[in-house]
Amino acid sequence: MEKSMRDAFGEAMLELAEKNERVFGLTADLSSSVRLEAFGEKFTNRFFNVGVAEANLIGVSVGLALEGFIPFAASFAVFLPGRCFDQIRVSVCQNKANVKLVGSHAGLSNYGDGATAQSVCDLALMRALPEMKIICPADANQVKKAVFAAAKIEGPVYLRLSRAETPVFTNEKDLFSFGKAEVLRKGKKLTIISCGSLVYNCLKVGEQLDAEVINLHTLKPFDRETILNSAKKTGKVLSVEEHSIFGGLGSAVAEALAQDPVPLKMMGIADSFGQSARSYSELLERYGLTSEDIAREAKSL
Amino acid sequence: MVPLTLPELEKTALKIRRHVIEMIHAAGSGHPGGSLSATDILVSLYFGNILKFDHRNPKAEKRDRFILSYGHVAPAYYAVLAEMGVFNEDLLLNLRSLDSSLQGHPSKVHADFVETSTGSLGQGLSVGAGMALALKSKKAKEKVVVLSSDGEQNEGSHWEAVMFAGHHSLGNLNLIIDQNCMQVGGMTTEVLNLEPLAEKYHASGWDVYQTDGHDFRRLLTSLSNFNNKGNKPRVVIARTIRGKGVSFMEGNEKYHACTLSEEECKRALNELVKG
Numbered sequence: 110m111e112k113s114m115r116d117a118f119g120e121a122m123l124e125l126a127e128k129n130e131r132v133f134g135l136t137a138d139l140s141s142s143v144r145l146e147a148f149g150e151k152f153t154n155r156f157f158n159v160g161v162a163e164a165n166l167i168g169v170s171v172g173l174a175l176e177g178f179i180p181f182a183a184s185f186a187v188f189l190p191g192r193c194f195d196q197i198r199v200s201v202c203q204n205k206a207n208v209k210l211v212g213s214h215a216g217l218s219n220y221g222d223g224a225t226a227q228s229v230c231d232l233a234l235m236r237a238l239p240e241m242k243i244i245c246p247a248d249a250n251q252v253k254k255a256v257f258a259a260a261k262i263e264g265p266v267y268l269r270l271s272r273a274e275t276p277v278f279t280n281e282k283d284l285f286s287f288g289k290a291e292v293l294r295k296g297k298k299l300t301i302i303s304c305g306s307l308v309y310n311c312l313k314v315g316e317q318l319d320a321e322v323i324n325l326h327t328l329k330p331f332d333r334e335t336i337l338n339s340a341k342k343t344g345k346v347l348s349v350e351e352h353s354i355f356g357g358l359g360s361a362v363a364e365a366l367a368q369d370p371v372p373l374k375m376m377g378i379a380d381s382f383g384q385s386a387r388s389y390s391e392l393l394e395r396y397g398l399t400s401e402d403i404a405r406e407a408k409s410l
Numbered sequence: 411m412v413p414l415t416l417p418e419l420e421k422t423a424l425k426i427r428r429h430v431i432e433m434i435h436a437a438g439s440g441h442p443g444g445s446l447s448a449t450d451i452l453v454s455l456y457f458g459n460i461l462k463f464d465h466r467n468p469k470a471e472k473r474d475r476f477i478l479s480y481g482h483v484a485p486a487y488y489a490v491l492a493e494m495g496v497f498n499e500d501l502l503l504n505l506r507s508l509d510s511s512l513q514g515h516p517s518k519v520h521a522d523f524v525e526t527s528t529g530s531l532g533q534g535l536s537v538g539a540g541m542a543l544a545l546k547s548k549k550a551k552e553k554v555v556v557l558s559s560d561g562e563q564n565e566g567s568h569w570e571a572v573m574f575a576g577h578h579s580l581g582n583l584n585l586i587i588d589q590n591c592m593q594v595g596g597m598t599t600e601v602l603n604l605e606p607l608a609e610k611y612h613a614s615g616w617d618v619y620q621t622d623g624h625d626f627r628r629l630l631t632s633l634s635n636f637n638n639k640g641n642k643p644r645v646v647i648a649r650t651i652r653g654k655g656v657s658f659m660e661g662n663e664k665y666h667a668c669t670l671s672e673e674e675c676k677r678a679l680n681e682l683v684k685g
């Protein structure tokens with residue numbers, strides 16, 4: 110089955126708000142795109158479309174949070190965090206405000222709109238912020254759990270979602286352990302670490318090559334122990350992400366491995382902006398992130 | 411170029427609208443609603459000789475600078491440029507394809523004819539203000555024209571530029587607002603009320619003109635106020651209809667951003683015939 114993370118997000122928000130009266134949903138004129146329309150119809154007093162005004166979206170969310178509510182502010186990841194970084198840095202993080210930032214259409218998944226809508230730097234921005242926690246779920250099932258986990262965490266969380274319809278492969282019943290790297294598959298030849306919708310491709314490749322596959326759904330805090338243990342065991346690491354190779358998951362892994370060296374190859378978007386294409390897969394091919402690319406790099410390590 | 415007559419402008423606009431439909435159909439996604447509401451404005455700017463622009467040399471030093479600030483209506487802009495002869499019409503169906511110069515939103519990474527990348531709302535007027543400052547300090551005679559939307563008026567950064575332009579007396583900066591009264595979340599009055607919009611510009615030191623964005627005679631009369639002189643920036647607020655020209659798209663929320671099926675494409679083209 111394939112399902113978009115944004116659809117799972119919309120459904121999870123309905124359920125969460127039903128159970129928790131403190132939950133608000135806010136957007137900057139993208140309620141249909143981030144699937145908050147049903148939420149807005151059902152919880153009319155807890156939904157706000159602030160207009161195309163991302164900076165204000167953050168400020169308003171912070172105000173709500175400081176008064177005890179749990180606002181989920183959602184937009185495209187290029188605009189949130191991209192458009193309002195300083196508001197997040199100061200008003201969200203310095204206040205330790207209980208704001209949940211939801212960046213949808215992350216990576217290349219907004220394939221048609223092109224570079225201005227493709228978010229390949231958001232993890233770098235969010236990783237650099239003190240107090241920020243980052244969750245990057247691997248499929249629709251995990252999104253739902255991540256939404257509930259985010260609501261439980263006291264303080265800022267950035268939730269990164271894809272627009273694409275991607276395989277649902279994690280078990281609905283499995284526990285989601287925030288902060289813990291998830292070893293999806295034990296293996297001997299190398300360790301493949303990824304987050305988001307590319308985890309599925311990595312898992313397929315891992316099965317072919319007897320690789321250990323880790324779903325690093327929580328990028329921050331970083332589960333150093335699990336990563337280092339696996340790296341030492343297999344002796345080789347491949348990081349795969351739909352993000353710039355600067356500042357994202359690969360960088361986080363490299364920072365850890367630099368102090369405890371194990372050969373690492375980083376796969377991601379090589380210092381470029383993205384562009385329009387007629388399909389998502391066309392872009393993954395162009396930027397070298399298909400299963401075949403992953404298998405090739407894994408073998409060459 | 412000799413400006414086109416009113417019937418010729420109508421005919422050109424019809425052709426542009428047909429292109430818009432065909433392009434978005436071919437690309438598999440795009441923003442037909444805004445592209446159709448912007449069409450007559452873009453046609454007036456280029457074919458009504460409002461912009462000083464040489465299609466053989468789109469980057470000539472002595473050109474008026476044009477910024478499509480709400481980049482999502484790129485299909486209409488590209489179609490007008492093709493019709494002007496900047497590039498071959500055949501290219502239009504490459505909209506949104508890999509490596510195309512016709513990206514989903516105007517991209518300077520991919521196309522030289524673009525003055526500045528747009529698609530992230532609320533940046534165009536600031537860049538336009540900077541260009542206007544630069545042209546003034548170079549004592550250049552050219553003017554800057556920025557085309558914006560009503561949804562884009564929500565962005566705080568846009569208003570930073572509005573105040574800046576008024577404060578610095580940028581008489582060479584000209585703005586058009588495609589006021590189709592709709593944005594993604596519905597009617598602008600329901601999402602975030604902008605009114606009284608004209609008064610806000612007035613209060614920031616701008617000259618304001620209001621017009622019908624689909625009536626070429628009135629549109630050209632308003633746009634002919636655009637120049638590079640004086641000490642006040644000016645704005646033309648053009649009332650438009652989202653999806654203009656295709657009955658089932660007019661005022662219909664569904665056609666902000668969407669795919670266009672074969673059937674929708676055919677129906678739309680059937681309506682876009684008279685000239």
Ligand SMILES: Cc1ncc(C[n+]2csc(CCOP(=O)(O)OP(=O)(O)O)c2C)c(N)n1
Nearest residue numbers: 138444529530531559560561562592593594
């Ligand atoms: C900074 C930013 N935030 C959000 C968006 C997503 N978005 C694209 S169009 C749009 C609003 C559309 O309003 P308007 O420009 O008036 O639409 P029109 O009817 O003219 O097409 C939004 C919110 C964006 N492009 N840029």
